[in-house]
Amino acid sequence: MATDRDVLPDNIKPIHYSLSLYDLEHGGAFSYEGQVSIDVKILKSTKEIVLNTHQLKIHEAEVKITKTEDLHKASNISYDAPRQRAIVSFDEDLSPTHNAQIVIKFQGTMNQSMAGFYRSRYKPTVPAAQSVARDDEYHYMFSTQFESCDARRAFPCFDEPNLKATFDVELEVPEDLVALSNMPEKEVKKSSKSNFKIVSFERTPIVSTYLVAWAIGDFEYVEDFTRRKYDGKSLPVRVYTTKGLKEQGRFALEHAHQIVDYFSEIFGIEYPLPKVDLLAVHEFSHGAMENWGLITYRTTAVLFDEKTSDARFRNRVAYVVAHELAHQWFGNLVTMDWWSELWLNEGFATWVGWVATDYLHPDWNVWSQFVAEAVQTAFQLDSLRTSHPIEVAVKDALEVDQIFDSISYLKGSSVIRMLSSHLSQDVFLKGVGDYLQKHKYGNATTNDLWSALSKASGQDVNTFMDIWIRKMGFPVLTVAEEPGQISVKQGRFLFSGDVKPEEDETIWWIPLGLKTGPKAMDANAGALTTRENTIRDIDDSFYKLNANQNGFYRVNYPPERLVKIGEAKDKLTDEDKIGLIGDAAALAASGLGTTPALLALVENFRDEENYLVWLEILTRLGNIRSIFSEDDEVSKGLRRFTLTLISPITDKVGWEFKTGEDYLTGRLRALLIATAGLVGHEGVAEEAKRQFNAYTSGDKSAIHPSLRSAVYRIAVTEGGKEAYEAVRSDYATTTSIDGKDVCLSAMGRVQTPELAKDYLDFLFSPAVAVQDVHSGGMSLGANAKTRAAVWEYIRDNWDSKIYSTLSDNMVVLERFLRTSLNKFANYEIEKEMSSFFGGKDQRGFDRGVSVISDTIKGNAKYKERDLPIIREWIKAHGYANPMSSLKL
Template identity: 60%
Template sequence: MASKDREILPDVFIPVHYDVSLFDLQLSGSWGYNGIVKVNGRVTRPTKEIVLNSKEIDVKKVEVYGEDGTKLFEASNITYDRTSERVAFQFPAEIAPSDILLSVQFTGIMNNAMAGFYRSKYKPIVEPAADTPKEGDFHYMLSTQFESCDARRAFPCFDEPNLKSTFDFEIEIPSGQIALSNMPIKDERAGRNPGLKVVSFERTPVMSTYLLAWAVGDFEYVEAMTQRKYQGKSIPVRVYTTRGLKEQAQFALECAHRTVDYFSEIFEIEYPLPKADLLAVHEFAMGAMENWGLVTYRTTAVLFEEGKSDTRYKNRIAYVVAHELAHQWFGNLVTMEWWNELWLNEGFATWVGWLAVDHFYPEWNIWSQFVAEGVQQAFQLDSLRASHPIEVPVRNALEVDQIFDHISYLKGSSVIRMLSDHLGREIFLRGVAAYLKAHAYGNATTNDLWSALSKASNQDVTSFMDPWIRKIGFPVLTVTEEPGQINIRQNRFLSTGDAKPEEDETIWWIPLGIKSNPDFTDNTHTGALVSRSDIVSGVTQDSFYKINMNLSGFYRTNYPAHRLTKLGQSLNLLSTEDKIGLIGDAAALAVSGNGSTTALLSLLRSFKEENNYLVWSQISTSIANLRSVFAQNDLVSSGLRKFTLELVSPAAEKIGWEFMLEDDYLTVQLRKLLIGMACHAGHRDIIAEASRRFSLWATAKDKSAVHTNLRSVIFGAVVSEGSDQEYKFVKEEYLKTDSVDGKEICLGALGRTKNADLVRDYLDFVFSDKVAIQDIHNGAVSLASNSSSRHLLWEYMKAHWDMVESRLSTNNVVFERFVRMGLSKFADHAIEADISAFFQNKDTSAYDRALVIVADSIRTNVHYKARDEGLVLEWLQSYGYA
């Protein structure tokens, strides 16, 4: 998209450096503050007006000074455009092209919207410093969240990613509090009043406004030094928390300092700042934010307490820490030129985050996890008409919040993995390093990355990657067999299976990765499909073959029915990634009508002996979708439950309840998954044991009866199967738990209730001030996944919309996520029509893309249900399940 097609600030003033000073912070009540921002820059042509970005800021006075420090003008008029989030300063005479200093005095608000400069409430676990902000029952910390367009909420600025500048920052705070920013502290001095101090920080490198950050609170930290030397000395890496939590940051610290060294090595550029801080923030809309030198995290993405936290969170922390530290180079050092190339930041950081975790924890089988979670989620969204290209046109930056989604992150990282596998990882990383060196401290485009990779690999990367980035959707490869050869054809894959000719014009470059030797000797066909269809010779219908080895390519494969059966009988010849891909493809093709649900069910029966957690994870996901779509047909629903019970029971009974010291991470996760699947399918003995353990725990007879790693399973089972009493116990646990992951686990379990009165109580609770806004979408996900209760969520939303909107509209990211996740699971045309009618006369600008996804998802489910419901029932009856 050319710059002329974007709604950007007038280019009459180009900023070079900011001095930002904040003072008079009101740490309760109004939560206001005063500030002065001084911007050095150049006026490029004669002008009587300078326009900046500003939101929820009240500008008091504006002055312009010449290069020699002489005051030239004071603004004669200040006007606001609330819609475009701009403020314009008009001056009494023209400012000539020259270097000037623009000085703006303003007031702002430390909001509670998790955007801009905001406050987070929490209940401390130890006595905080006496001057820690407090209001009512809660203490507060302060921090910032500026990506994508919220630096303007903290101070007036030129809030566009290519308008890079350096920053000096200072803030006046209570003497007992700690202030952090991107750079180390330069100086502390007495404040304007007793009990206050002014903390100033070293000047930042050239960077975008969205990467500026600061925080104030009753902080403490754990620290480690990098093993590598940077300009002759190690760099301090710290994880900051509010007082009393720092020991829970040890695992994140271990990950962080090693990851800084690892990325310095593979990117061939040393970490560019003198320190690396990570900060746990109590209220946080996203998972984390890559502010340069001061990365902020949701608590569950950075804190872990041995013996109290689910080990799954270790996996999450290692990845999120790596993802955000990757951004210190890929995004911060080199920044996308405009928001349409958001994927350059997020797709790459996602892939290289997994790469780092695999490097440090190879026993976790990370790339199989990526295929099961990342690739499959990307497929799901990208199979909808409501999807968008990886590189999506963004006319107005205020649109960008809705493309922080599975396309930018997960499809982006999936196609990077595909390209890396094709070029070879060493060559790929060599090209990435060249790209970073060429554009350090500047902005770059997708084509700049392709050029660097083309030069490193001596291949025309642009030509074969361009459709993957700039075209919507992905292909399905349909296979037909003939003697001595197979025929393959590519077409756009849609979950509704009805791509129109104009939707199916893209010809993708598709790496085939065909494995055709059962002994797994060197017999891989590494060619690519570069036309609509082709013939692959040497692969016969009588022999074993598997296309898209390890699911390296981002496409589905549609085999003939008998070949799918054969592959189900040859599981010993398949990698974990292959098995995951086989199940995922069969499930998706059943939905679209390219395959059948009966073929999927027959394939799933082949996996009774499976013992890999990640394969079972894909099985669980596929079955959950089947049970969700066909939930309203009692015969089919009952039959699928019996099918699931027969499939999972042997594995669940074999793995048992007891954790052993020698259990590795994947075994721990497998036990939790299998027990959960068995409970959900109605395994009476396992449900009874879950209830027994819960009773011992709830009555305090044996608090160890509910293992840390089984809280989500046991709580969910007893809430789903039990009475008001179990529900109330888990609700009380939510309110009093001091486990960092406890609230997420309890909230998810509470949403499993089938009792309509308790569902309504749950929703009242979720939207009360007892639940943080950041967690509300977890409630939506839990209820939406519960086929017994999801309609009650929609009825509640309609009946209480003013309250729902008021609670969520302060943060568009949370609002969009709630709408999308809460309403996408229905399989009923009437509900789709009801949703459309309900939102018709409402301002849906914060979540309009979500509503398109919801409508598309429901239509997909409706078509699938209508087409396959009878066939599924026949199959279930023929095998004695119904």
């Protein structure tokens, strides 16, 4: 047993759970009673059984020896609350046996923490069933969220991923409500309680506790069937919602049945359960959860209204549906052995989720999106000293939640993409299929995956991938030129730019991905496996490393070469362009390059028409404007630069959505209008205000759904308190599934500390769901005019509002802090934060605090170093002139 894990004693092995929940109190206390019978093997003689519980009360417990019918009643039940355990003690030894059953009666609460068995509030849009739990304003549904370690909040259990068992679930619910679980209904019978029924479900396959699920509510569904036959018949695929919303599940439904068939084919293993249910949950701390056979989703990740939803949510729904369905094999059928290998679940599901999205939507250019969003976000965290390896030591439950981050998901998926590109996707998926087949219904490790891939490919995958998984950070390749050849040298990249020798000892396996010559042909340059090497036969007219940004590393070209590559951008794929711009921006921040070099590079992209390339450009320019926002001259100059850069394409794309227009052009329009309006384009700002005024005056057709976010953000920025209050009013009344997200983001564009404080008071009021608090914090934190007010508010209201509201779910607390505070570029603020949090119990969010500190110090160092040269560049290139009006 690994000594770095705080795990349960190894004297008990669970085999099967029979779980019954009853006396569900649907109002007031929201309590319930339960009984769980656990068939176990007793492996060592013991006088106590230790299992996981959290916020449960055990009434009584006993052990039955099924062969001898011996009965041992517990003599004492005690709790180790910090370790989330219950200790059930007996007067006599329990002897080793394979035929024991633990029977526990207990009481729990359907909490509001979005963890365990919990309740979600919502406002009904149609008449509801009589017995729906409700108060004066809201109705409630009930569902579970057990990953990573919250099954223990719902029932006493052995809550570790490698302690798998089968489950029988039985729920006593009102007759007019729907009960769901992992498996189909087995039987429905009348309860002894009037107007109640008892719903029992088929037995699950062997499964980890974190994947068990159930839900109770006033549900309806839309249904389709797989086209592929499973044991001779098509499987039912359903999207469940609370009543009145089911039609918004059709977009997800159309994807779900196709994806189940697609994964069954490419993995070579058929979907293993008899049904697939997707459930929209109104309050949800994550994006979605892959419970086997009953996948739960935040509403904006599974519902889409063709008439009122922003088109960008098409992409979100398609991808998240695919990601969670990938888990039905990779994570559920085969589960990581321990949470340190979380990346096995999340990294793979992220990558293959994009594979499936690309399969269904080849016109969406999803791999460019992956490079612009996933790869660049992973780089950002992994360039900090406070990053962590993909495979990271995890001691216990509170540490697990903090690694559900962009390293496990996005760096994990990025290195999988790198490996798949190297081996070829077909070979890679053959190895994955072999891995799943060998370990199905069990647990596996990273080395098990490498072994399967090595066998499928004939290459020693472990040799070149082990370092990528077990070492934090990533390399930058520094290029030096000589006639007809280049030398490349690898070293660790840090955002702060001050790598110490002891931090730069890793030698990565780096696939070079070289393109060279007038036609940018692939050159077989192999991989760099030493500190440095020379590559010959380079055509000096053009070359580029890391083709299509397949490798997880950055490239530092000589300044003159960067200019030449920018001038030859017609030879670059969209992924190449995004990678080139991202590299230049990161190198400028670290001091290995300069911001003027980045600005000169992006000037070459005035005529660019690809949405995802523009997304990368404008994200980078927005970050630079944020870091240098305290210098008024530079701030205005950077806004003028951005405005000059985007005005031609903004003019061209315009406001009108044309019939038959492709999806990405619509996304580009929304991006350009939002950016232009926020950097001072008078024409765009005036039209946005006109549409906003018409919309808020009652003309709900005045704003295209895909421009609502852009228009709202511009309106609040320009319109002050009146516009802010209009958006806040819309938040309270919107029926659009993405309406609350749009409003929260826009309200964060307020321009005064007073309105920022008002908004924060609103965020931490009962009017706003806890799941949404971080969205508002992210918007305020990214806003140079309000981020100081956010820090002041957190500091002054930590105990009374921040911690008390968010600490029941550390995922939400840590996310709120990161997104609210990581945009500062001020050493003094960082010292204040370090002092403040240093005096707090940081367990459960300490990693986030360290990331914030590291990020702020890096931002401050960047600002200190590049401010003078940016000021000079702005003056020399005419961007220091007063802002002039541009009409559109």
